Amino acid sequence: MTDDSDLSRRRFLQATGSTAAAASIAGCSGGGGNGSQGGTDAGGTNGSGGDGSQRQIEADPSKTLELMNSSITTFDPIAATDTASGVVIQQIFDGLMNYPEANTAVEPLLASDYQVSEDFTTYTFSLKEGAQFHNGDPVRAQDFAYAFERLAGSENSSRASFILDSLGVEAETDGEGNYQPGSMNVEAVDETTLRIQLTAPFHATLEMLAYTAFAAVPEGLVGDIQGASGEIEYTDFSSNNPVGAGPFQLENWQQGTEASVTRFENYHGEPASIAGVHWQVITDSSAIYNYAMNENVDSLFDPSLPLTQYDPEKLNVQREEGPQAFGTYGPVRNGATMNYYHITPINSYYLGFNMAKVPKPVRQAFAYVTNQQLIVDQVFKGTGAPAYHLTPPSIYPGGVSAYEQHAKNDYPYGYNETRIQQAKQVMEEAGYGPNNQFSVQWTDYASSDTWTQAGQILRDQLRQAHINMNIQSADFSTLLQRGRNGQLEVYTLGWIADWPAPDNFLQLLNPPQTDTSLEAPISYLNWSQENGSAAQRAIDAYETVIDNQAPTDQATQKRNQAYVQIEEANWEDVAFVNMYHSWERRYSYDWVDIPPYGAMGPSRQKFDDVKIAETRGGGGGGGSGGNSS
């Protein structure tokens, strides 16, 4: 997930959503403590810049932030599923709620206040007064009702399941389960009051509403749902004129080349501290590196960053706070030393097993030989944290320390060690031996060769445990397709949260949802009683989660217990071997100060609070900094 910026991988990143992070823990300790949480004073006032640089930047509000991106597909918030588009949409559109600087603790954005009914199924939002869209129209509750109806019913929507299934807004469906246009129970009570009726309580309702798919769009702007007049053509909206209420408005987009946004002066909050943002579209890792080394960008963010160019020796971490780390990286090729920042965001990468095809002793042998720390260090150059749970540390019940402790004390297959002897033993007890080897097919996704390298390490070790592994790569969408058809045996995938809570991850380990004979299995495990003794425990625990969805302390506690039970059931049956949680890294030149993003990751950050110095350059010998704007 790091290396090459292949379209499908990117798509995967976002597809997987976007996400989340260190739930309340990071939100408070990591975020607040160093000023990352707050509004305008995030950067310089406490003496240390957002990036941890010592330099105090005299911000010049006429500067444009220069960044890179991969290919953007659309600006329609309900159609976009890729990170590249999401990053831009995040600047243009505002929703009811927001992850401030991508921290997991959501705050109202276009909402000023909200009430929840006693049964936790009715949410009533009051809207901020005086907020405007880029076209000058006031933001009203009707605009949200329209935007939500588009999300559920427009043929352009790729995210209808967010509102219909994840959030579970009350709506009617026809016999085949299709949404009936106009039947959604979302009502604009008056211009500033919006009422949303859910079918059942959902603990992450507010987080879900911070997703850009739920952003406000002027009522009737696009005519892709019943009853909407359609003031502009759909393609005009999705590519030239995306009207939102965010801090920036679109200025220019040349498909496959570049995009830029400029400050929206009538923004409902503090207007942005920079004139705009410009993204150059570059996808090849060596081109990305060269473009950055020529000082054509101010900051280099993770998905675009080539792992091949990363040298861990040049990293100097000066301080760590929870999942965050600040420091410097360099000298880079042009002589500059860049400011470095990373966070362990809410993601997880794992090996999955089709349990109907791969018997338990083989899965256990995989778990025994896997040394997560070794894989992270050797394959991913140390740019992540080893994973023992599917739930990332920052949202793990009890937090980072509970995660560590549970893993250290209870992980049955060796914490940070390779146990080839045990792997051999478990296989021999099951009747395998030198003349009776088990053959298994490993499939990773092709956009980068890192997982293939991980596979090679495991293959060599597994040979001693009488397992003969064949390594293969497939494109991302091919991999998913084959998974859904139940054709995979061992596969590598990852998950990035839609909302920052463990159930978003652990649904992958809910045995009934992993049956590949279903039309839409969420993971491809085929986990059942027949191939795992702990399947029933996982089923029961997940039911507990479903039955306790209310956003109350009591329900949270019940869910938390169930989460840990699911993790332990997975350890027992080895449905997933958890591998690592990938860092989101950022490298910035000295003349720019961007607040550190929270665990929801860089794609959820709005750039309205960035500082850029009056003069760029001076980083080192290299290029002359050809920033045109």
Next chain:
Amino acid sequence: MSRWRYFLKRVLLMVPVTITGMTIVFVVIRLGPIDPAAAIVGMNNPEGIARIREQLGLTQPLWQQYIEFMVDLLTFDLGQSWVIARGTPAYDLILIYAPRTIWLGVWSVLIAVVVGIPLGFYAGLNPNTGGDYFASFGGIVWRAMPNFWLAIILVAVLSQSQELLGFSWESWIVETDIVTPPDLAFFTEPMGLLTNTSAWTNELIAALKAVAPAALVLGSASMGNEMRIGRTAVLETINSNYVETARAKGVPERAIVWKHVFRNALIPLVPIITGEAFLLIGGSVVVEVVFAINGLGYLFYTAIQNADLPLVGSITFIFILVLVATNILQDFLYTLIDPRIGYE
């Protein structure tokens, strides 16, 4: 058979070629392993996939999808992209990506033709001299360097031109980036040449400079090819009987070279050059990607990866049309150069 009947025949032949080509595209994409709905939705919320499939019309019977696909293309209704830029007409996308590739392709073919052929002829006219050895050896080495390698090296060297070469490539003559596509906006206002000459020519130079390294890399392989083939062709004709006869008649050496040798030596080069015309449209994905030019080749490649059927279909359709057209052009060129070749 008259020229026109021949031409008509070739045009009619395009029809089965196009239909076969488009059918292969459809079969490969729709029956292949990639699911466009999966490419759109990704991994989370698999429930979404069924909805997307419905929206894209993937739930209809395959034969119906095939007929719609073919009818749309053959009536030049190129449709809208599914994945790469959902809802955007394929025509618009091609219009954005194609000019860069054509611009790059023109220059890479030109560099090859202008440098490769004269060098080859020089070597052929002066065989086994120092100059011949130098040119031939250079041609082989130049040709042997793989495109992707040469491209990466060139980008790296130019990025550090200040230290390595003593001047900054980025600010040399006009300010340009080393990677990123050329800005071809000035082409849309050809009148700018008259009304605002200096700005217009500046943009032209910048666009030229922006693709020059990529064109050099892309042209390098064919440059070597043309050099080698040109040399052989000249050597062959210069030792033929009619050249000897002409010499015996006392035809001046200059006339022999230009009238007799040059024209005949061009014959084997024509298919090589027209073959390169494919660079104009397909470009080279590798070189385009390394220089971040993001042209048609790159668009085609990502469209295939994501099973963006309408886009792949449209681009292939255009590729086929252009290729068939260049083939016809090639036949015409033959008859111009060599009157012995007829249409029988």
